[in-house]
Amino acid sequence: MPTEPATSNAPSRSKLPVISLFAGAGGLDLAVERVADAPLSAPSTPTDGPFRVAVATDYAPQALDTLALNLPETATLPGDIRNTPTSELLHAGSLSEGDAALVVGGPPCTPFSKSGFWLAEKRESRDPNASLLEEYVRVVAQSRPEAFVLENVQALTYKTHQGAFRQLLAALSELGYNPQWKTLLAADYGVPQLRKRVFIVGRRDGIAFKFPEPTHAGPSETTRTWDRSKLPHVTAAEAFAGLETSPEAGELVEGKYGELAAEIPDGQNYLWHTSRYGGRDEFKWRSRYWTFLLRLAPDKPSSTLQAQPGPYVGPFHWENRRNDAGELRARRLRVPELLRLMTFPDNFQLIGNRADIQRQLGNAVPMELGKAVLRALTLQLGYVDPETDSDDRLVRSTSSAVLIS
Incomplete structure (x- = not known):
């Protein structure tokens, strides 16, 4: 399936470029661009940070239109990732191999093939039955970012998909990225939503990534005891505080x-x-x-x-x-309430009817959860100085328990 030409405005070249796969409406992309925002804040104008999303791709053009509306400097490349060469992604983002600081993305949960890109003999030709996880590995292998962040449903780690999950980790390990994974509860990072997602993070230098410690705690479907020294989970009422809707x-x-x-x-x-x-x-x-x-x-x-x-x-x-x-x-x-539960900025714009908007937000990564992982990675890669008060606050502050719009 041929892809349409990429569209973009002139980006800020001084920032580190990021490649976004399976971008959707841009939950992880927002986290990338807003990683310098103080935790649990979503100002109308983001704080200047180290990264820019150079290019984003997704199969759903409407979701990508939403992303482009909110991140107008990002080049967007709609199309099937299985028919999108890595060279085309790099070209759209004005990048060469090794230029990207990060590759980020959450491949949709699809049936996993029994053979694919992680097999050496498969890398010379495209497997039409390859899973979307394999496509993620392919882009990492051919773009060689400094690090990657892969997000997916918790079910990826279940026994049913154990073989594919092990193959995924083995493939990323073979590339030298030493992948680390963990299932995170969004509410434990200030998101007013009991959403569990697995994150896999790897660094090109092979140094093991350390996941951020939860800042919040509280009861959930599987938790009856919790660390009461942490901030309590943000409630729905707290998330909606001050919000006027029609x-x-x-x-x-x-x-x-x-x-x-x-x-x-x-x-x-x-x-x-x-x-x-x-x-x-x-x-x-x-x-x-x-x-x-x-x-x-x-x-x-x-x-x-x-x-x-x-x-x-x-x-x-x-x-x-x-x-x-x-x-x-x-x-x-209502849509403004959905945005608050996803910790998106109040001024985030969405394209489509109510069902389209629900689908785009329901498929997205809560911004604050993505920010927590990316802040930790940003600190560990040395893009902020932990000895500098202002930068350290961006990485570790947990002083606010309610979204600031």
Whole structure:
């Protein structure tokens, strides 16, 4: 599939260039460009930092249009990565092999092939069945960045994908990058969302990357005890503080389960309407997904935002609104609220309808989680001086627990 020409404005050449793969709407890209912003802040104008995203590519042109709207100096290259040579990426970013400081990206979770780019005999020709993880390895191998950051769903580390995961780590190790991996909970880094993602980070010099220590702690689906010396998880209500929103078309939960959804208390889901709880006895115990009719709890972080939710998949806001008939209905989260839960800047612009926006944000990396990993990498690569108060604050400050817009 041929790619379209790259588009860009003139970038700042004094900053270190970054290649972004599977960029989507730009969650990791924002983290790259805003790594110098103080933790848990999203000012309308980013703090001047060491990096610039030189080129970003993605299969979805609409998501890439969103990225370009917010990062106008980044060259964008829409198209299938399997049909995009590394040389084309380098050319679009005005780069040569070894120029890039970083390669970043989160390959979509796709079926993994049993053979691919990590096999030496495969590197001389393209395997049409290669997985997107293999494409990431290919770009790292051929662009030779100083370091890389790969983000993916936690399921990549599960036993089901153990073989592919080991092959991925082996391939990156063979390139000399000594990959280190860890599953991180976004809420532990100030994101008001209980989203788990695995990060793999490697350095060209082979020095092992050290993941940042969590700055926050609190309960989650799998945690009942936590370090109370850390800041508490940022709640949904704290994230929405000071945010003024307007009703959006189609935000009310109507239809077959509209009345039931409105009766569910905050923090509860369809289980409220089983024989074990105080609602109607409408559903069998554990017969649905957890997110079915799920309401946000204002005193807790949100559950993971879904990229393609059905009409009755939450989380929905804890407040009800009346429809035209005067009946109480649950409402969907509004776009400014989604941005806050993803720790994106309030002035971030999105292209598309409501479903498009949900998909773009649901597929993105929460900016603050990406910033935490990238700040640690920036410090360890020596791009900031830990002895300098202002730079050290950008890497390790945890003084604020609520987004500053």
